[in-house]
Amino acid sequence: MKRTVFRGGTLFDAVSLTAESADIAVENGWIVDVGSGLDGDEEVDCTGRGVLPGLIDCHVHLTMTGSDVVESAQQPFSLQFYEGARNMAKTLAAGVTTVRDAAGADLGMRVAQERGLIPGPRMQISLNMLSQTGGHGDPWWPSTCVLDLLPPHPGRPPVIVDGPEEIRRKIRELVRAGADVIKVATSGGVVSSGAGPRIPHFRDDEISMMVTEAAAAGLHVMAHAHGEGAKAAVRNGVRSIEHGHFLDDETLAMMAERGTWLVPTLSAGVGLRQAIESGVPYPEHIVEKIQAPSESSVRRAVDAGVRIAMGTDAPLYPHGENLLELELLVEHGLSPADALHAATLSAAELMGLEATLGSLTPGKRADLVVVDGDPLDVHDLGKRVLAVYQDGRAVHVADRDPVS
Known part of the structure; x- marks a missing residue:
């Protein structure tokens, strides 16, 4: 040997x-x-x-490339997987050897990497993001057309759900399709036709069902969440808050007490602002959401004792440039060593991989x-x-x- x-x-x-x-x-x-x-x-x-x-990025979308949602939605269906292979290679070359894919990658991509068919980070996959009707992941637009960045296919079930029993069945479908983690949007977002980040989505009984049903399969729930939507997610036991703007003191205190992680994805905001400056033709209502004043909660989260793990939301900032996130974490109050910890041992702990990765x-x-x-x-x-x-x-x- x-x-x-x-x-x-x-x-x-x-x-x-x-x-x-x-x-x-x-x-x-x-x-x-x-x-x-x-x-x-x-x-x-x-x-x-x-x-x-090896560094760990807890929030990527490997099948997505670029930040022009209208252009992306017009590409041939299977192109996402070829671009995904390239994005995996770019991510690995950046020193990121493990990722948590926050919607997009399917079981075939994970298995291809495990078998050495394509180079890339080892991955945990969520497949797609649970959304309520009219929520952040609903592909319906006011024109009544569908602009779906993550169109369903046999390996990526559709995920618009309402009510606990629909949620129970859908999580079982996601588990059957190979999900390692369950992703949900408990608030509105920026790059979608629906409500902005301050509007909460799903009620407590629905979020509680997600956590309960995921736990039955040995999985955790990660929540795209801001403001009151984040508070509801924490209250009902999600593992991590993704993005996490507008977190008030009560939410941060609950997160610290319950051990809920924050994955800030600071790179995403930088990438979206750069996209506007470069002329990406976002609809005006999306531009308004991107340009609206927002407050990163990272510095206050650190002060409150909330655990931080690194995630980028690539490709909103490009795949392969993931390590900008470390600089941004330092700008928002972490020491360089703490930022590296967020991308190594903290990230491994969040993903349940600390026994074999992170140090x-x-x-x-x-x-x-x-x-x-x-x-x-x-x-x-x-x-x-x-x-x-x-x-x-x-x-x-x-x-x-x-x-x-």
């Missing part, structure tokens, strides 16, 4: 939130030792470089990201990724395998 030593790098310790020089020994895809002067059959020289655990610890998968310079400097970190290893195998080396 070949033993590879990654020698002399400055390792980010996601447990202590520090970075120190050490070697990492890897065998058969797993970390077997961390220390000084380790022996091996092969050596990777990491002197003068930082080494991070450079013996007994965990050998997902490693080698970066130029100090690993605790998150500024332009995405541009400093030199090599990415997944299960101990090099899956990206800068300037050798560019992803176009």
Whole structure:
């Protein structure tokens, strides 16, 4: 059995939130030792470089490309899967070795990655997002046409539901189709024809049914949620709040008490504003929602003791540029080490993967990201990724395998 030593790098310790020089020994895809002067059959020289655990993005949409919803809805149905393969490769090359897909990817994409048919991050999938009639995921538009960014197919069930019993059946359909997590919109959103973020969706009995039925299958619920919709989601036991604008003190206190995670997706707002500036032809009512004053709750959430995990909402900011989120988290009150923790051990804990991912610890998968310079400097970190290893195998080396 070949033993590879990654020698002399400055390792980010996601447990202590520090970075120190050490070697990492890897065998058969797993970390077997961390220390000084380790022996091996092969050596990777990491002197003068930082080494991070494989990064984790808890909110992506791999089958979506770009932020022009009208243009995307006019593409051939199967194109999403080819673009998804490219987006997976871009994400992996950015140092993101694991993702939670928040609607879009189906079981076939996950299995293709697991079998090595296509390069990409390992993934948990939600398939699609539960929405009430007229909610954030309802593809109906006022013109009475349907503009569905996630059209249903045998591997991605339709998800417009009303009432607890419809929800019970739908979650069972999603589980049958391979969902690893249940996604719901408990408030309105920005890039949809319906209500804005401050309007709550679904009632308590409906959200409670989602959590109960998901739990029966051993799954958690992630909620696209803002304001009062987030409060209802937390009150009824969801695992994480995605985006999470307009969270009041009561909601944040409940989140801290119950251990509910916040996945802020700060990159999404940057991407949407850039899309408007570049001339993407959003309908006026969507432009108004994008440009409306909004308040990120990250700084107050940190102060309240809410746990933060990294998520980007790519492609609202492009796939492959996921690490901008780390800089934005720092701008919103996290230390660089805490931002890295949000993208490593915190994210692994949110996804229930902390036993095998999230830190450079013996007994965990050998997902490693080698970066130029100090690993605790998150500024332009995405541009400093030199090599990415997944299960101990090099899956990206800068300037050798560019992803176009």
